[in-house]
Amino acid sequence: MEKLTVALLGGGVVGAEVARTLLTRSDALAARVGARLELTGVLVRDTTKERDGIPRELVTTDAEAVVAGADIVVELMGGIEPARTHILDALASGASVVTANKALLAQHFPELITAAEDAGVRIEYEAAVAGAIPIVRPLSVSLAGDRIERVMGIVNGTTNYILDQMSKEGWDFDAALATAQELGYAEADPTADVEGLDAAAKAAIIASLAFQVPVAMDDVHVEGISSVSADMIETAAAQGFTIKLLAICERIDNADGTESVSARVYPALIRDDHPLASVSGAFNAVFVEAENAGSLMFYGQGAGGAPTSSAVMGDLVSVARRRVLGGRGQIAQQVRESGDILPVARITTRYQMTLEVHDRPGVLLRVAEIVAAEGVSIELVQQTRLESEDEDASPRAKLVIATHSAVESALAATVDSLAASDVVESVKSVLRIEGA
Amino acid sequence: MEKLTVALLGGGVVGAEVARTLLTRSDALAARVGARLELTGVLVRDTTKERDGIPRELVTTDAEAVVAGADIVVELMGGIEPARTHILDALASGASVVTANKALLAQHFPELITAAEDAGVRIEYEAAVAGAIPIVRPLSVSLAGDRIERVMGIVNGTTNYILDQMSKEGWDFDAALATAQELGYAEADPTADVEGLDAAAKAAIIASLAFQVPVAMDDVHVEGISSVSADMIETAAAQGFTIKLLAICERIDNADGTESVSARVYPALIRDDHPLASVSGAFNAVFVEAENAGSLMFYGQGAGGAPTSSAVMGDLVSVARRRVLGGRGQIAQQVRESGDILPVARITTRYQMTLEVHDRPGVLLRVAEIVAAEGVSIELVQQTRLESEDEDASPRAKLVIATHSAVESALAATVDSLAASDVVESVKSVLRIEGA
Numbered sequence: 001m002e003k004l005t006v007a008l009l010g011g012g013v014v015g016a017e018v019a020r021t022l023l024t025r026s027d028a029l030a031a032r033v034g035a036r037l038e039l040t041g042v043l044v045r046d047t048t049k050e051r052d053g054i055p056r057e058l059v060t061t062d063a064e065a066v067v068a069g070a071d072i073v074v075e076l077m078g079g080i081e082p083a084r085t086h087i088l089d090a091l092a093s094g095a096s097v098v099t100a101n102k103a104l105l106a107q108h109f110p111e112l113i114t115a116a117e118d119a120g121v122r123i124e125y126e127a128a129v130a131g132a133i134p135i136v137r138p139l140s141v142s143l144a145g146d147r148i149e150r151v152m153g154i155v156n157g158t159t160n161y162i163l164d165q166m167s168k169e170g171w172d173f174d175a176a177l178a179t180a181q182e183l184g185y186a187e188a189d190p191t192a193d194v195e196g197l198d199a200a201a202k203a204a205i206i207a208s209l210a211f212q213v214p215v216a217m218d219d220v221h222v223e224g225i226s227s228v229s230a231d232m233i234e235t236a237a238a239q240g241f242t243i244k245l246l247a248i249c250e251r252i253d254n255a256d257g258t259e260s261v262s263a264r265v266y267p268a269l270i271r272d273d274h275p276l277a278s279v280s281g282a283f284n285a286v287f288v289e290a291e292n293a294g295s296l297m298f299y300g301q302g303a304g305g306a307p308t309s310s311a312v313m314g315d316l317v318s319v320a321r322r323r324v325l326g327g328r329g330q331i332a333q334q335v336r337e338s339g340d341i342l343p344v345a346r347i348t349t350r351y352q353m354t355l356e357v358h359d360r361p362g363v364l365l366r367v368a369e370i371v372a373a374e375g376v377s378i379e380l381v382q383q384t385r386l387e388s389e390d391e392d393a394s395p396r397a398k399l400v401i402a403t404h405s406a407v408e409s410a411l412a413a414t415v416d417s418l419a420a421s422d423v424v425e426s427v428k429s430v431l432r433i434e435g436a
Numbered sequence: 437m438e439k440l441t442v443a444l445l446g447g448g449v450v451g452a453e454v455a456r457t458l459l460t461r462s463d464a465l466a467a468r469v470g471a472r473l474e475l476t477g478v479l480v481r482d483t484t485k486e487r488d489g490i491p492r493e494l495v496t497t498d499a500e501a502v503v504a505g506a507d508i509v510v511e512l513m514g515g516i517e518p519a520r521t522h523i524l525d526a527l528a529s530g531a532s533v534v535t536a537n538k539a540l541l542a543q544h545f546p547e548l549i550t551a552a553e554d555a556g557v558r559i560e561y562e563a564a565v566a567g568a569i570p571i572v573r574p575l576s577v578s579l580a581g582d583r584i585e586r587v588m589g590i591v592n593g594t595t596n597y598i599l600d601q602m603s604k605e606g607w608d609f610d611a612a613l614a615t616a617q618e619l620g621y622a623e624a625d626p627t628a629d630v631e632g633l634d635a636a637a638k639a640a641i642i643a644s645l646a647f648q649v650p651v652a653m654d655d656v657h658v659e660g661i662s663s664v665s666a667d668m669i670e671t672a673a674a675q676g677f678t679i680k681l682l683a684i685c686e687r688i689d690n691a692d693g694t695e696s697v698s699a700r701v702y703p704a705l706i707r708d709d710h711p712l713a714s715v716s717g718a719f720n721a722v723f724v725e726a727e728n729a730g731s732l733m734f735y736g737q738g739a740g741g742a743p744t745s746s747a748v749m750g751d752l753v754s755v756a757r758r759r760v761l762g763g764r765g766q767i768a769q770q771v772r773e774s775g776d777i778l779p780v781a782r783i784t785t786r787y788q789m790t791l792e793v794h795d796r797p798g799v800l801l802r803v804a805e806i807v808a809a810e811g812v813s814i815e816l817v818q819q820t821r822l823e824s825e826d827e828d829a830s831p832r833a834k835l836v837i838a839t840h841s842a843v844e845s846a847l848a849a850t851v852d853s854l855a856a857s858d859v860v861e862s863v864k865s866v867l868r869i870e871g872a
Binding site: 017021025028029031032033034126132133134137138141142143144145146147212275278290291292293294295296297298299300301306307309310311312313314316317318321322324325326327328329330331 | 453457461464465467468469470562568569570573574577578579580581582583648711714726727728729730731732733734735736737742743745746747748749750751752753754757758760761762763764765766767
């Protein structure tokens with residue numbers, strides 16, 4: 001039986017799991033691939049450190065040597081450099097590549113794909129988006145003959161866990177974050193997760209795949225969850241909504257017959273009966289709408305050593321099979337050079353606004369006039385009198401307004417007009433409603 | 437640009453949708469494939485019939501001619517013959533094949549795969565299981581480096597719709613079936629759906645893919661939903677369960693170190709908080725448990741012309757790309773010649789039994805003795821006194837018993853012993869509990 005050599009770049013949790021799988025499931029893998037997979041080296045930073053699952057004699061700090069001898073290079077280092085250089089070297093030497101590096105793909109997707117095509121080899125990256133959940137292959141193969149309209153994903157487990165705890169326990173953001181950190185669901189510096197940057201990297205990859213347009217992380221509009229309050233979650237729940245941090249990638253038909261793409265990440269309201277609403281804890285899910293397929297959802301564990309290693313191993317078997325079968329690695333991508341990526345101001349969405357207003361006759365009429373003046377139409381208004389302990393204070397009410405669909409810029413202008421008006425004391429919160 | 441000729445066998449709803457997509461999305465498909473896909477013929481039974489989406493000049497009744505000229509043959513006829521012969525002819529002539537024919541695959545899977553391998557071409561069949569939901573590719577590629585332990589699927593929309601209506605409306609089976617037939621969700625002869633045969637064909641394909649063992653439809657234990665009553669659904673709901681028709685494919689480690697496979701279809705109880713419980717209406721979902729990936733779920737539309745055509749088009753793009761890239765079609769399958777397929781009597785599961793008993797002191801003790809005598813242990817018992825209008829009738833009670841896990845044969849023997857005992861008036865229902 002043919003033999004294929006495999007080098008791992010990175011000996012962390014995922015690397016150790018991949019190494020262990022290669023060594024312990026050798027026969028089963030050979031049967032599935034049609035060739036033996038032989039682990040020939042693991043690039044690490046410190047060879048003196050003990051690593052469970054990785055034989056000592058395989059670890060090395062010599063990147064060039066480990067890449068040079070490999071038919072397949074598996075990059076699990078993370079970060080842009082030196083990962084990018086190692087991958088380009090591997091492709092140039094004719095090796096197939098598997099990577100789980102979302103940051104790298106979110107910045108250098110076209111460069112890596114083109115390098116693989118030029119070398120006639122394959123690069124796979126299922127583990128870079130949503131861990132163990134197969135999403136890259138469904139978007140790029142299974143739905144390749146369909147027309148994907150929209151992808152909405154819960155692609156960050158940390159923020160989903162935090163929002164979930166806030167909702168279940170009535171906690172505010174800081175308390176939920178602190179608990180998530182204690183339990184190891186959030187890092188000491190939670191910025192990348194909490195501010196939506198991790199989700200934005202995944203949104204960039206998903207949009208690139210779904211719409212064949214190069215979308216980089218900088219093209220993605222990002223809002224995190226640190227401004228979500230316990231009050232906002234309660235107001236949402238009272239109206240049958242759940243707040244989720246969504247990565248949304250959308251194809252938009254312009255009036256002139258051209259197409260644009262939108263990629264954005266923000267906390268949004270989705271109806272409780274939407275399949276994404278019940279995705280709880282550290283789970284991830286990706287909801288896809290396509291012209292013929294209709295609605296699809298993919299659900300599973302989006303992070304962690306074992307789930308990520310499952311996706312890496314699937315890619316490894318896939319590129320190995322491709323080598324056994326022969327032929328070129330992948331099709332020259334006929335992607336558009338650059339897509340028209342719509343700024344968030346031009347997308348269409350719905351707003352839920354929570355206002356504190358002076359409770360006197362005519363207030364609701366005045367609010368309705370301001371909203372209508374921006375060309376926005378109201379779907380629902382709920383007014384609740386606010387009790388005050390100070391008997392001399394002027395009476396106030398809470399107004400929750402849900403709009404119909406409108407262009408974001410008009411919705412934002414509506415909020416500004418309301419905030420500036422004499423009847424509105426303060427705008428308590430603004431959230432978008434998605435998936436309706 | 438290279439050109440690939442495509443022939444369709446079958447001009448029904450799915451065939452028409454595939455033809456329309458090939459003709460209207462020609463440029464987009466060429467960009468994704470790296471070659472132009474040219475529809476050269478559509479095999480139909482009656483060329484005089486008008487078909488929306490299929491140009492008249494392409495229809496023919498000459499199977500040999502339409503297959504002979506094609507690089508890719510898409511089989512959408514259904515049934516065993518002549519579909520099987522046409523596919524084998526196509527493969528032998530070097531054409532790649534896409535099929536949505538679950539009945540054929542459930543009976544002739546190894547023959548078709550071997551024929552494709554021998555011819556050095558590829559056969560794809562994503563549309564044969566769960567319509568638009570990508571499940572064949574996740575099981576055979578994405579999870580190829582993992583170890584799939586169990587697959588539980590809601591793979592028949594008709595029965596899911598019926599059970600859903602029974603649950604929501606409190607209807608009995610006959611009323612729900614009649615409504616499903618009126619709305620077109622069930623056929624005039626509903627046997628294949630209602631008795632679980634359609635689900636069994638899909639279970640056979642899923643088990644073959646997940647465990648690399650040839651499993652035929654006859655190997656699948658099948659029970660349908662016609663015996664499910666409104667009472668059973670109510671009793672289930674009261675205890676936090678939903679009744680779903682599940683296709684279950686399981687890998688079982690035997691005591692002697694060997695492995696067996698179980699494939700079975702029956703209505704079962706799953707906890708309301710299980711992701712499968714909320715899959716409602718005509719939707720399908722497949723829940724997969726793998727050693728490293730953990731729990732995954734794939735959700736979407738399992739039937740219908742447009743969703744099925746989406747899956748067919750994905751396969752079509754995939755086999756076309758493979759031809760453009762060159763190389764062999766697929767790996768020689770190193771599947772075991774035959775797997776040890778466990779009869780249902782040897783599987784491990786849990787039972788929920790609903791009994792009507794004479795309500796007198798000592799009955800519960802007697803029931804507990806009978807259950808224990810079969811080596812089965814009880815997790816929960818709930819006793820409810822049954823009111824009778826006849827004051828002279830001996831008092832009776834309803835007993836709902838949930839067992840812990842045990843071998844099916846012991847559970848079945850327990851039911852027999854209870855039915856034969858003097859304290860049990862009748863066994864009202866027996867359902868298995870899954871996914872716990």
